[in-house]
Amino acid sequence: MITYEEALSRMLAAAPRMPAEAVALAEADGRILAQDVVADMDMPPFDKSAMDGYACRRADLGLGELTVIEDIAAGAWPARTVVSGTCARIFTGAPLPLGADCVLMQEQSERRGDRIRIHNPDTADNICRRAEDIRTGDRVLACGERLTPAHIAVLASVGVARPLVARRPRVAILATGNELVPVDVTPGPAGIHNSNSPQLAAQTRAMGVCVTDRGIVGDDTATLTAAIHDALSDHDVLLLSGGVSTGDYDLVPGILRQLGFAFAFESVAMQPGRPTVFAQKDAHFCCGLPGNPVSTFVVFELLVKPFLFQMMGHTVEPRIATGRLTRPVRRRATDRQAAFPVRFTAPGDVEPMTYHGSAHINALTRADGIITLPIGKGCFEAGEHVHVRCF
């Protein structure tokens, strides 16, 4: 058994780097940037008005009245220079005319024909200066960043129509277990629905990665061997659920060994998640996750997700919030780190969910994240400050 930190670092070290591909900006949301983006233009590209009003000279604001010499709409280039006693009607986003050094808000003036009267002028200049947001040559985005809508806007503003992003790993999911039936089939007396495959598919897709669901395979060496072999023929990573423990029907580790996989680990000091398996053959990877649904969920979150992101060149930085526990959390054995689902009830208050263990998947539906008791620590007391790893 190795620690969670050791398991994570072995997975990250093993992650192969996906090649880059260019995609249309409209397809880039959620992808991982595979290039640095350097601005080849200033933003804004010219001094522009931040207000609807009148471009004028600050020294003239005391004159009381000014003559309007032209109208400058956004998208139009000014034709005239503002000289003493004059101003230009200007709109938000329009270039500032020569001679002007401030924009009087229209609310602070009154128009009469081609003249304006000035009321209590604002002291702000109401100008967005050329290059104040982005300067030519600035690195505006870095390789490895995950593209959010704000990143998309930055790419568009500096004219990147086809950013280079990391190719997504091809991920397949296979559920193992004689007891499992698909969601649209009524289980027999000893059967249950396969919930892990749809859950893993949803977790993977939420990362922006495509998945293939390869269905359910019973606990039978020949069919399971064939299914694992087939799934890996056209996928980079296979997520297996169930069959990784040490029972008579837990066939996955033996089959992977038979297929020539090398194991990075077969047991991790985490609860839930101890029998997690990570194995590699050439450029193919198998993550064997324990079948209990909370185990599958947590192991994906803590190990598989950072691994898949690492393949795309992105480092996961989990969102950690702190708060005070409203109730104690206790456990007996302390040889593994243990995760407990929690939720925020009020700002700074962290409530442990009623949690019966790793089969209790509905405890997660209202959870905001997990807290982790480290190895050797048996409880968190009520009122104790805890770090919540948010989902």
Ligand code: AMP
């Ligand atoms: P295993 O890891 O195969 O020993 O399974 C541990 C527990 O998780 C058993 O109670 C299984 O019935 C359950 N389980 C295994 N696979 C799934 C699945 N795909 N969906 C829901 N529960 C599962």
Ligand code: MG
């Ligand atoms: Mg099983």
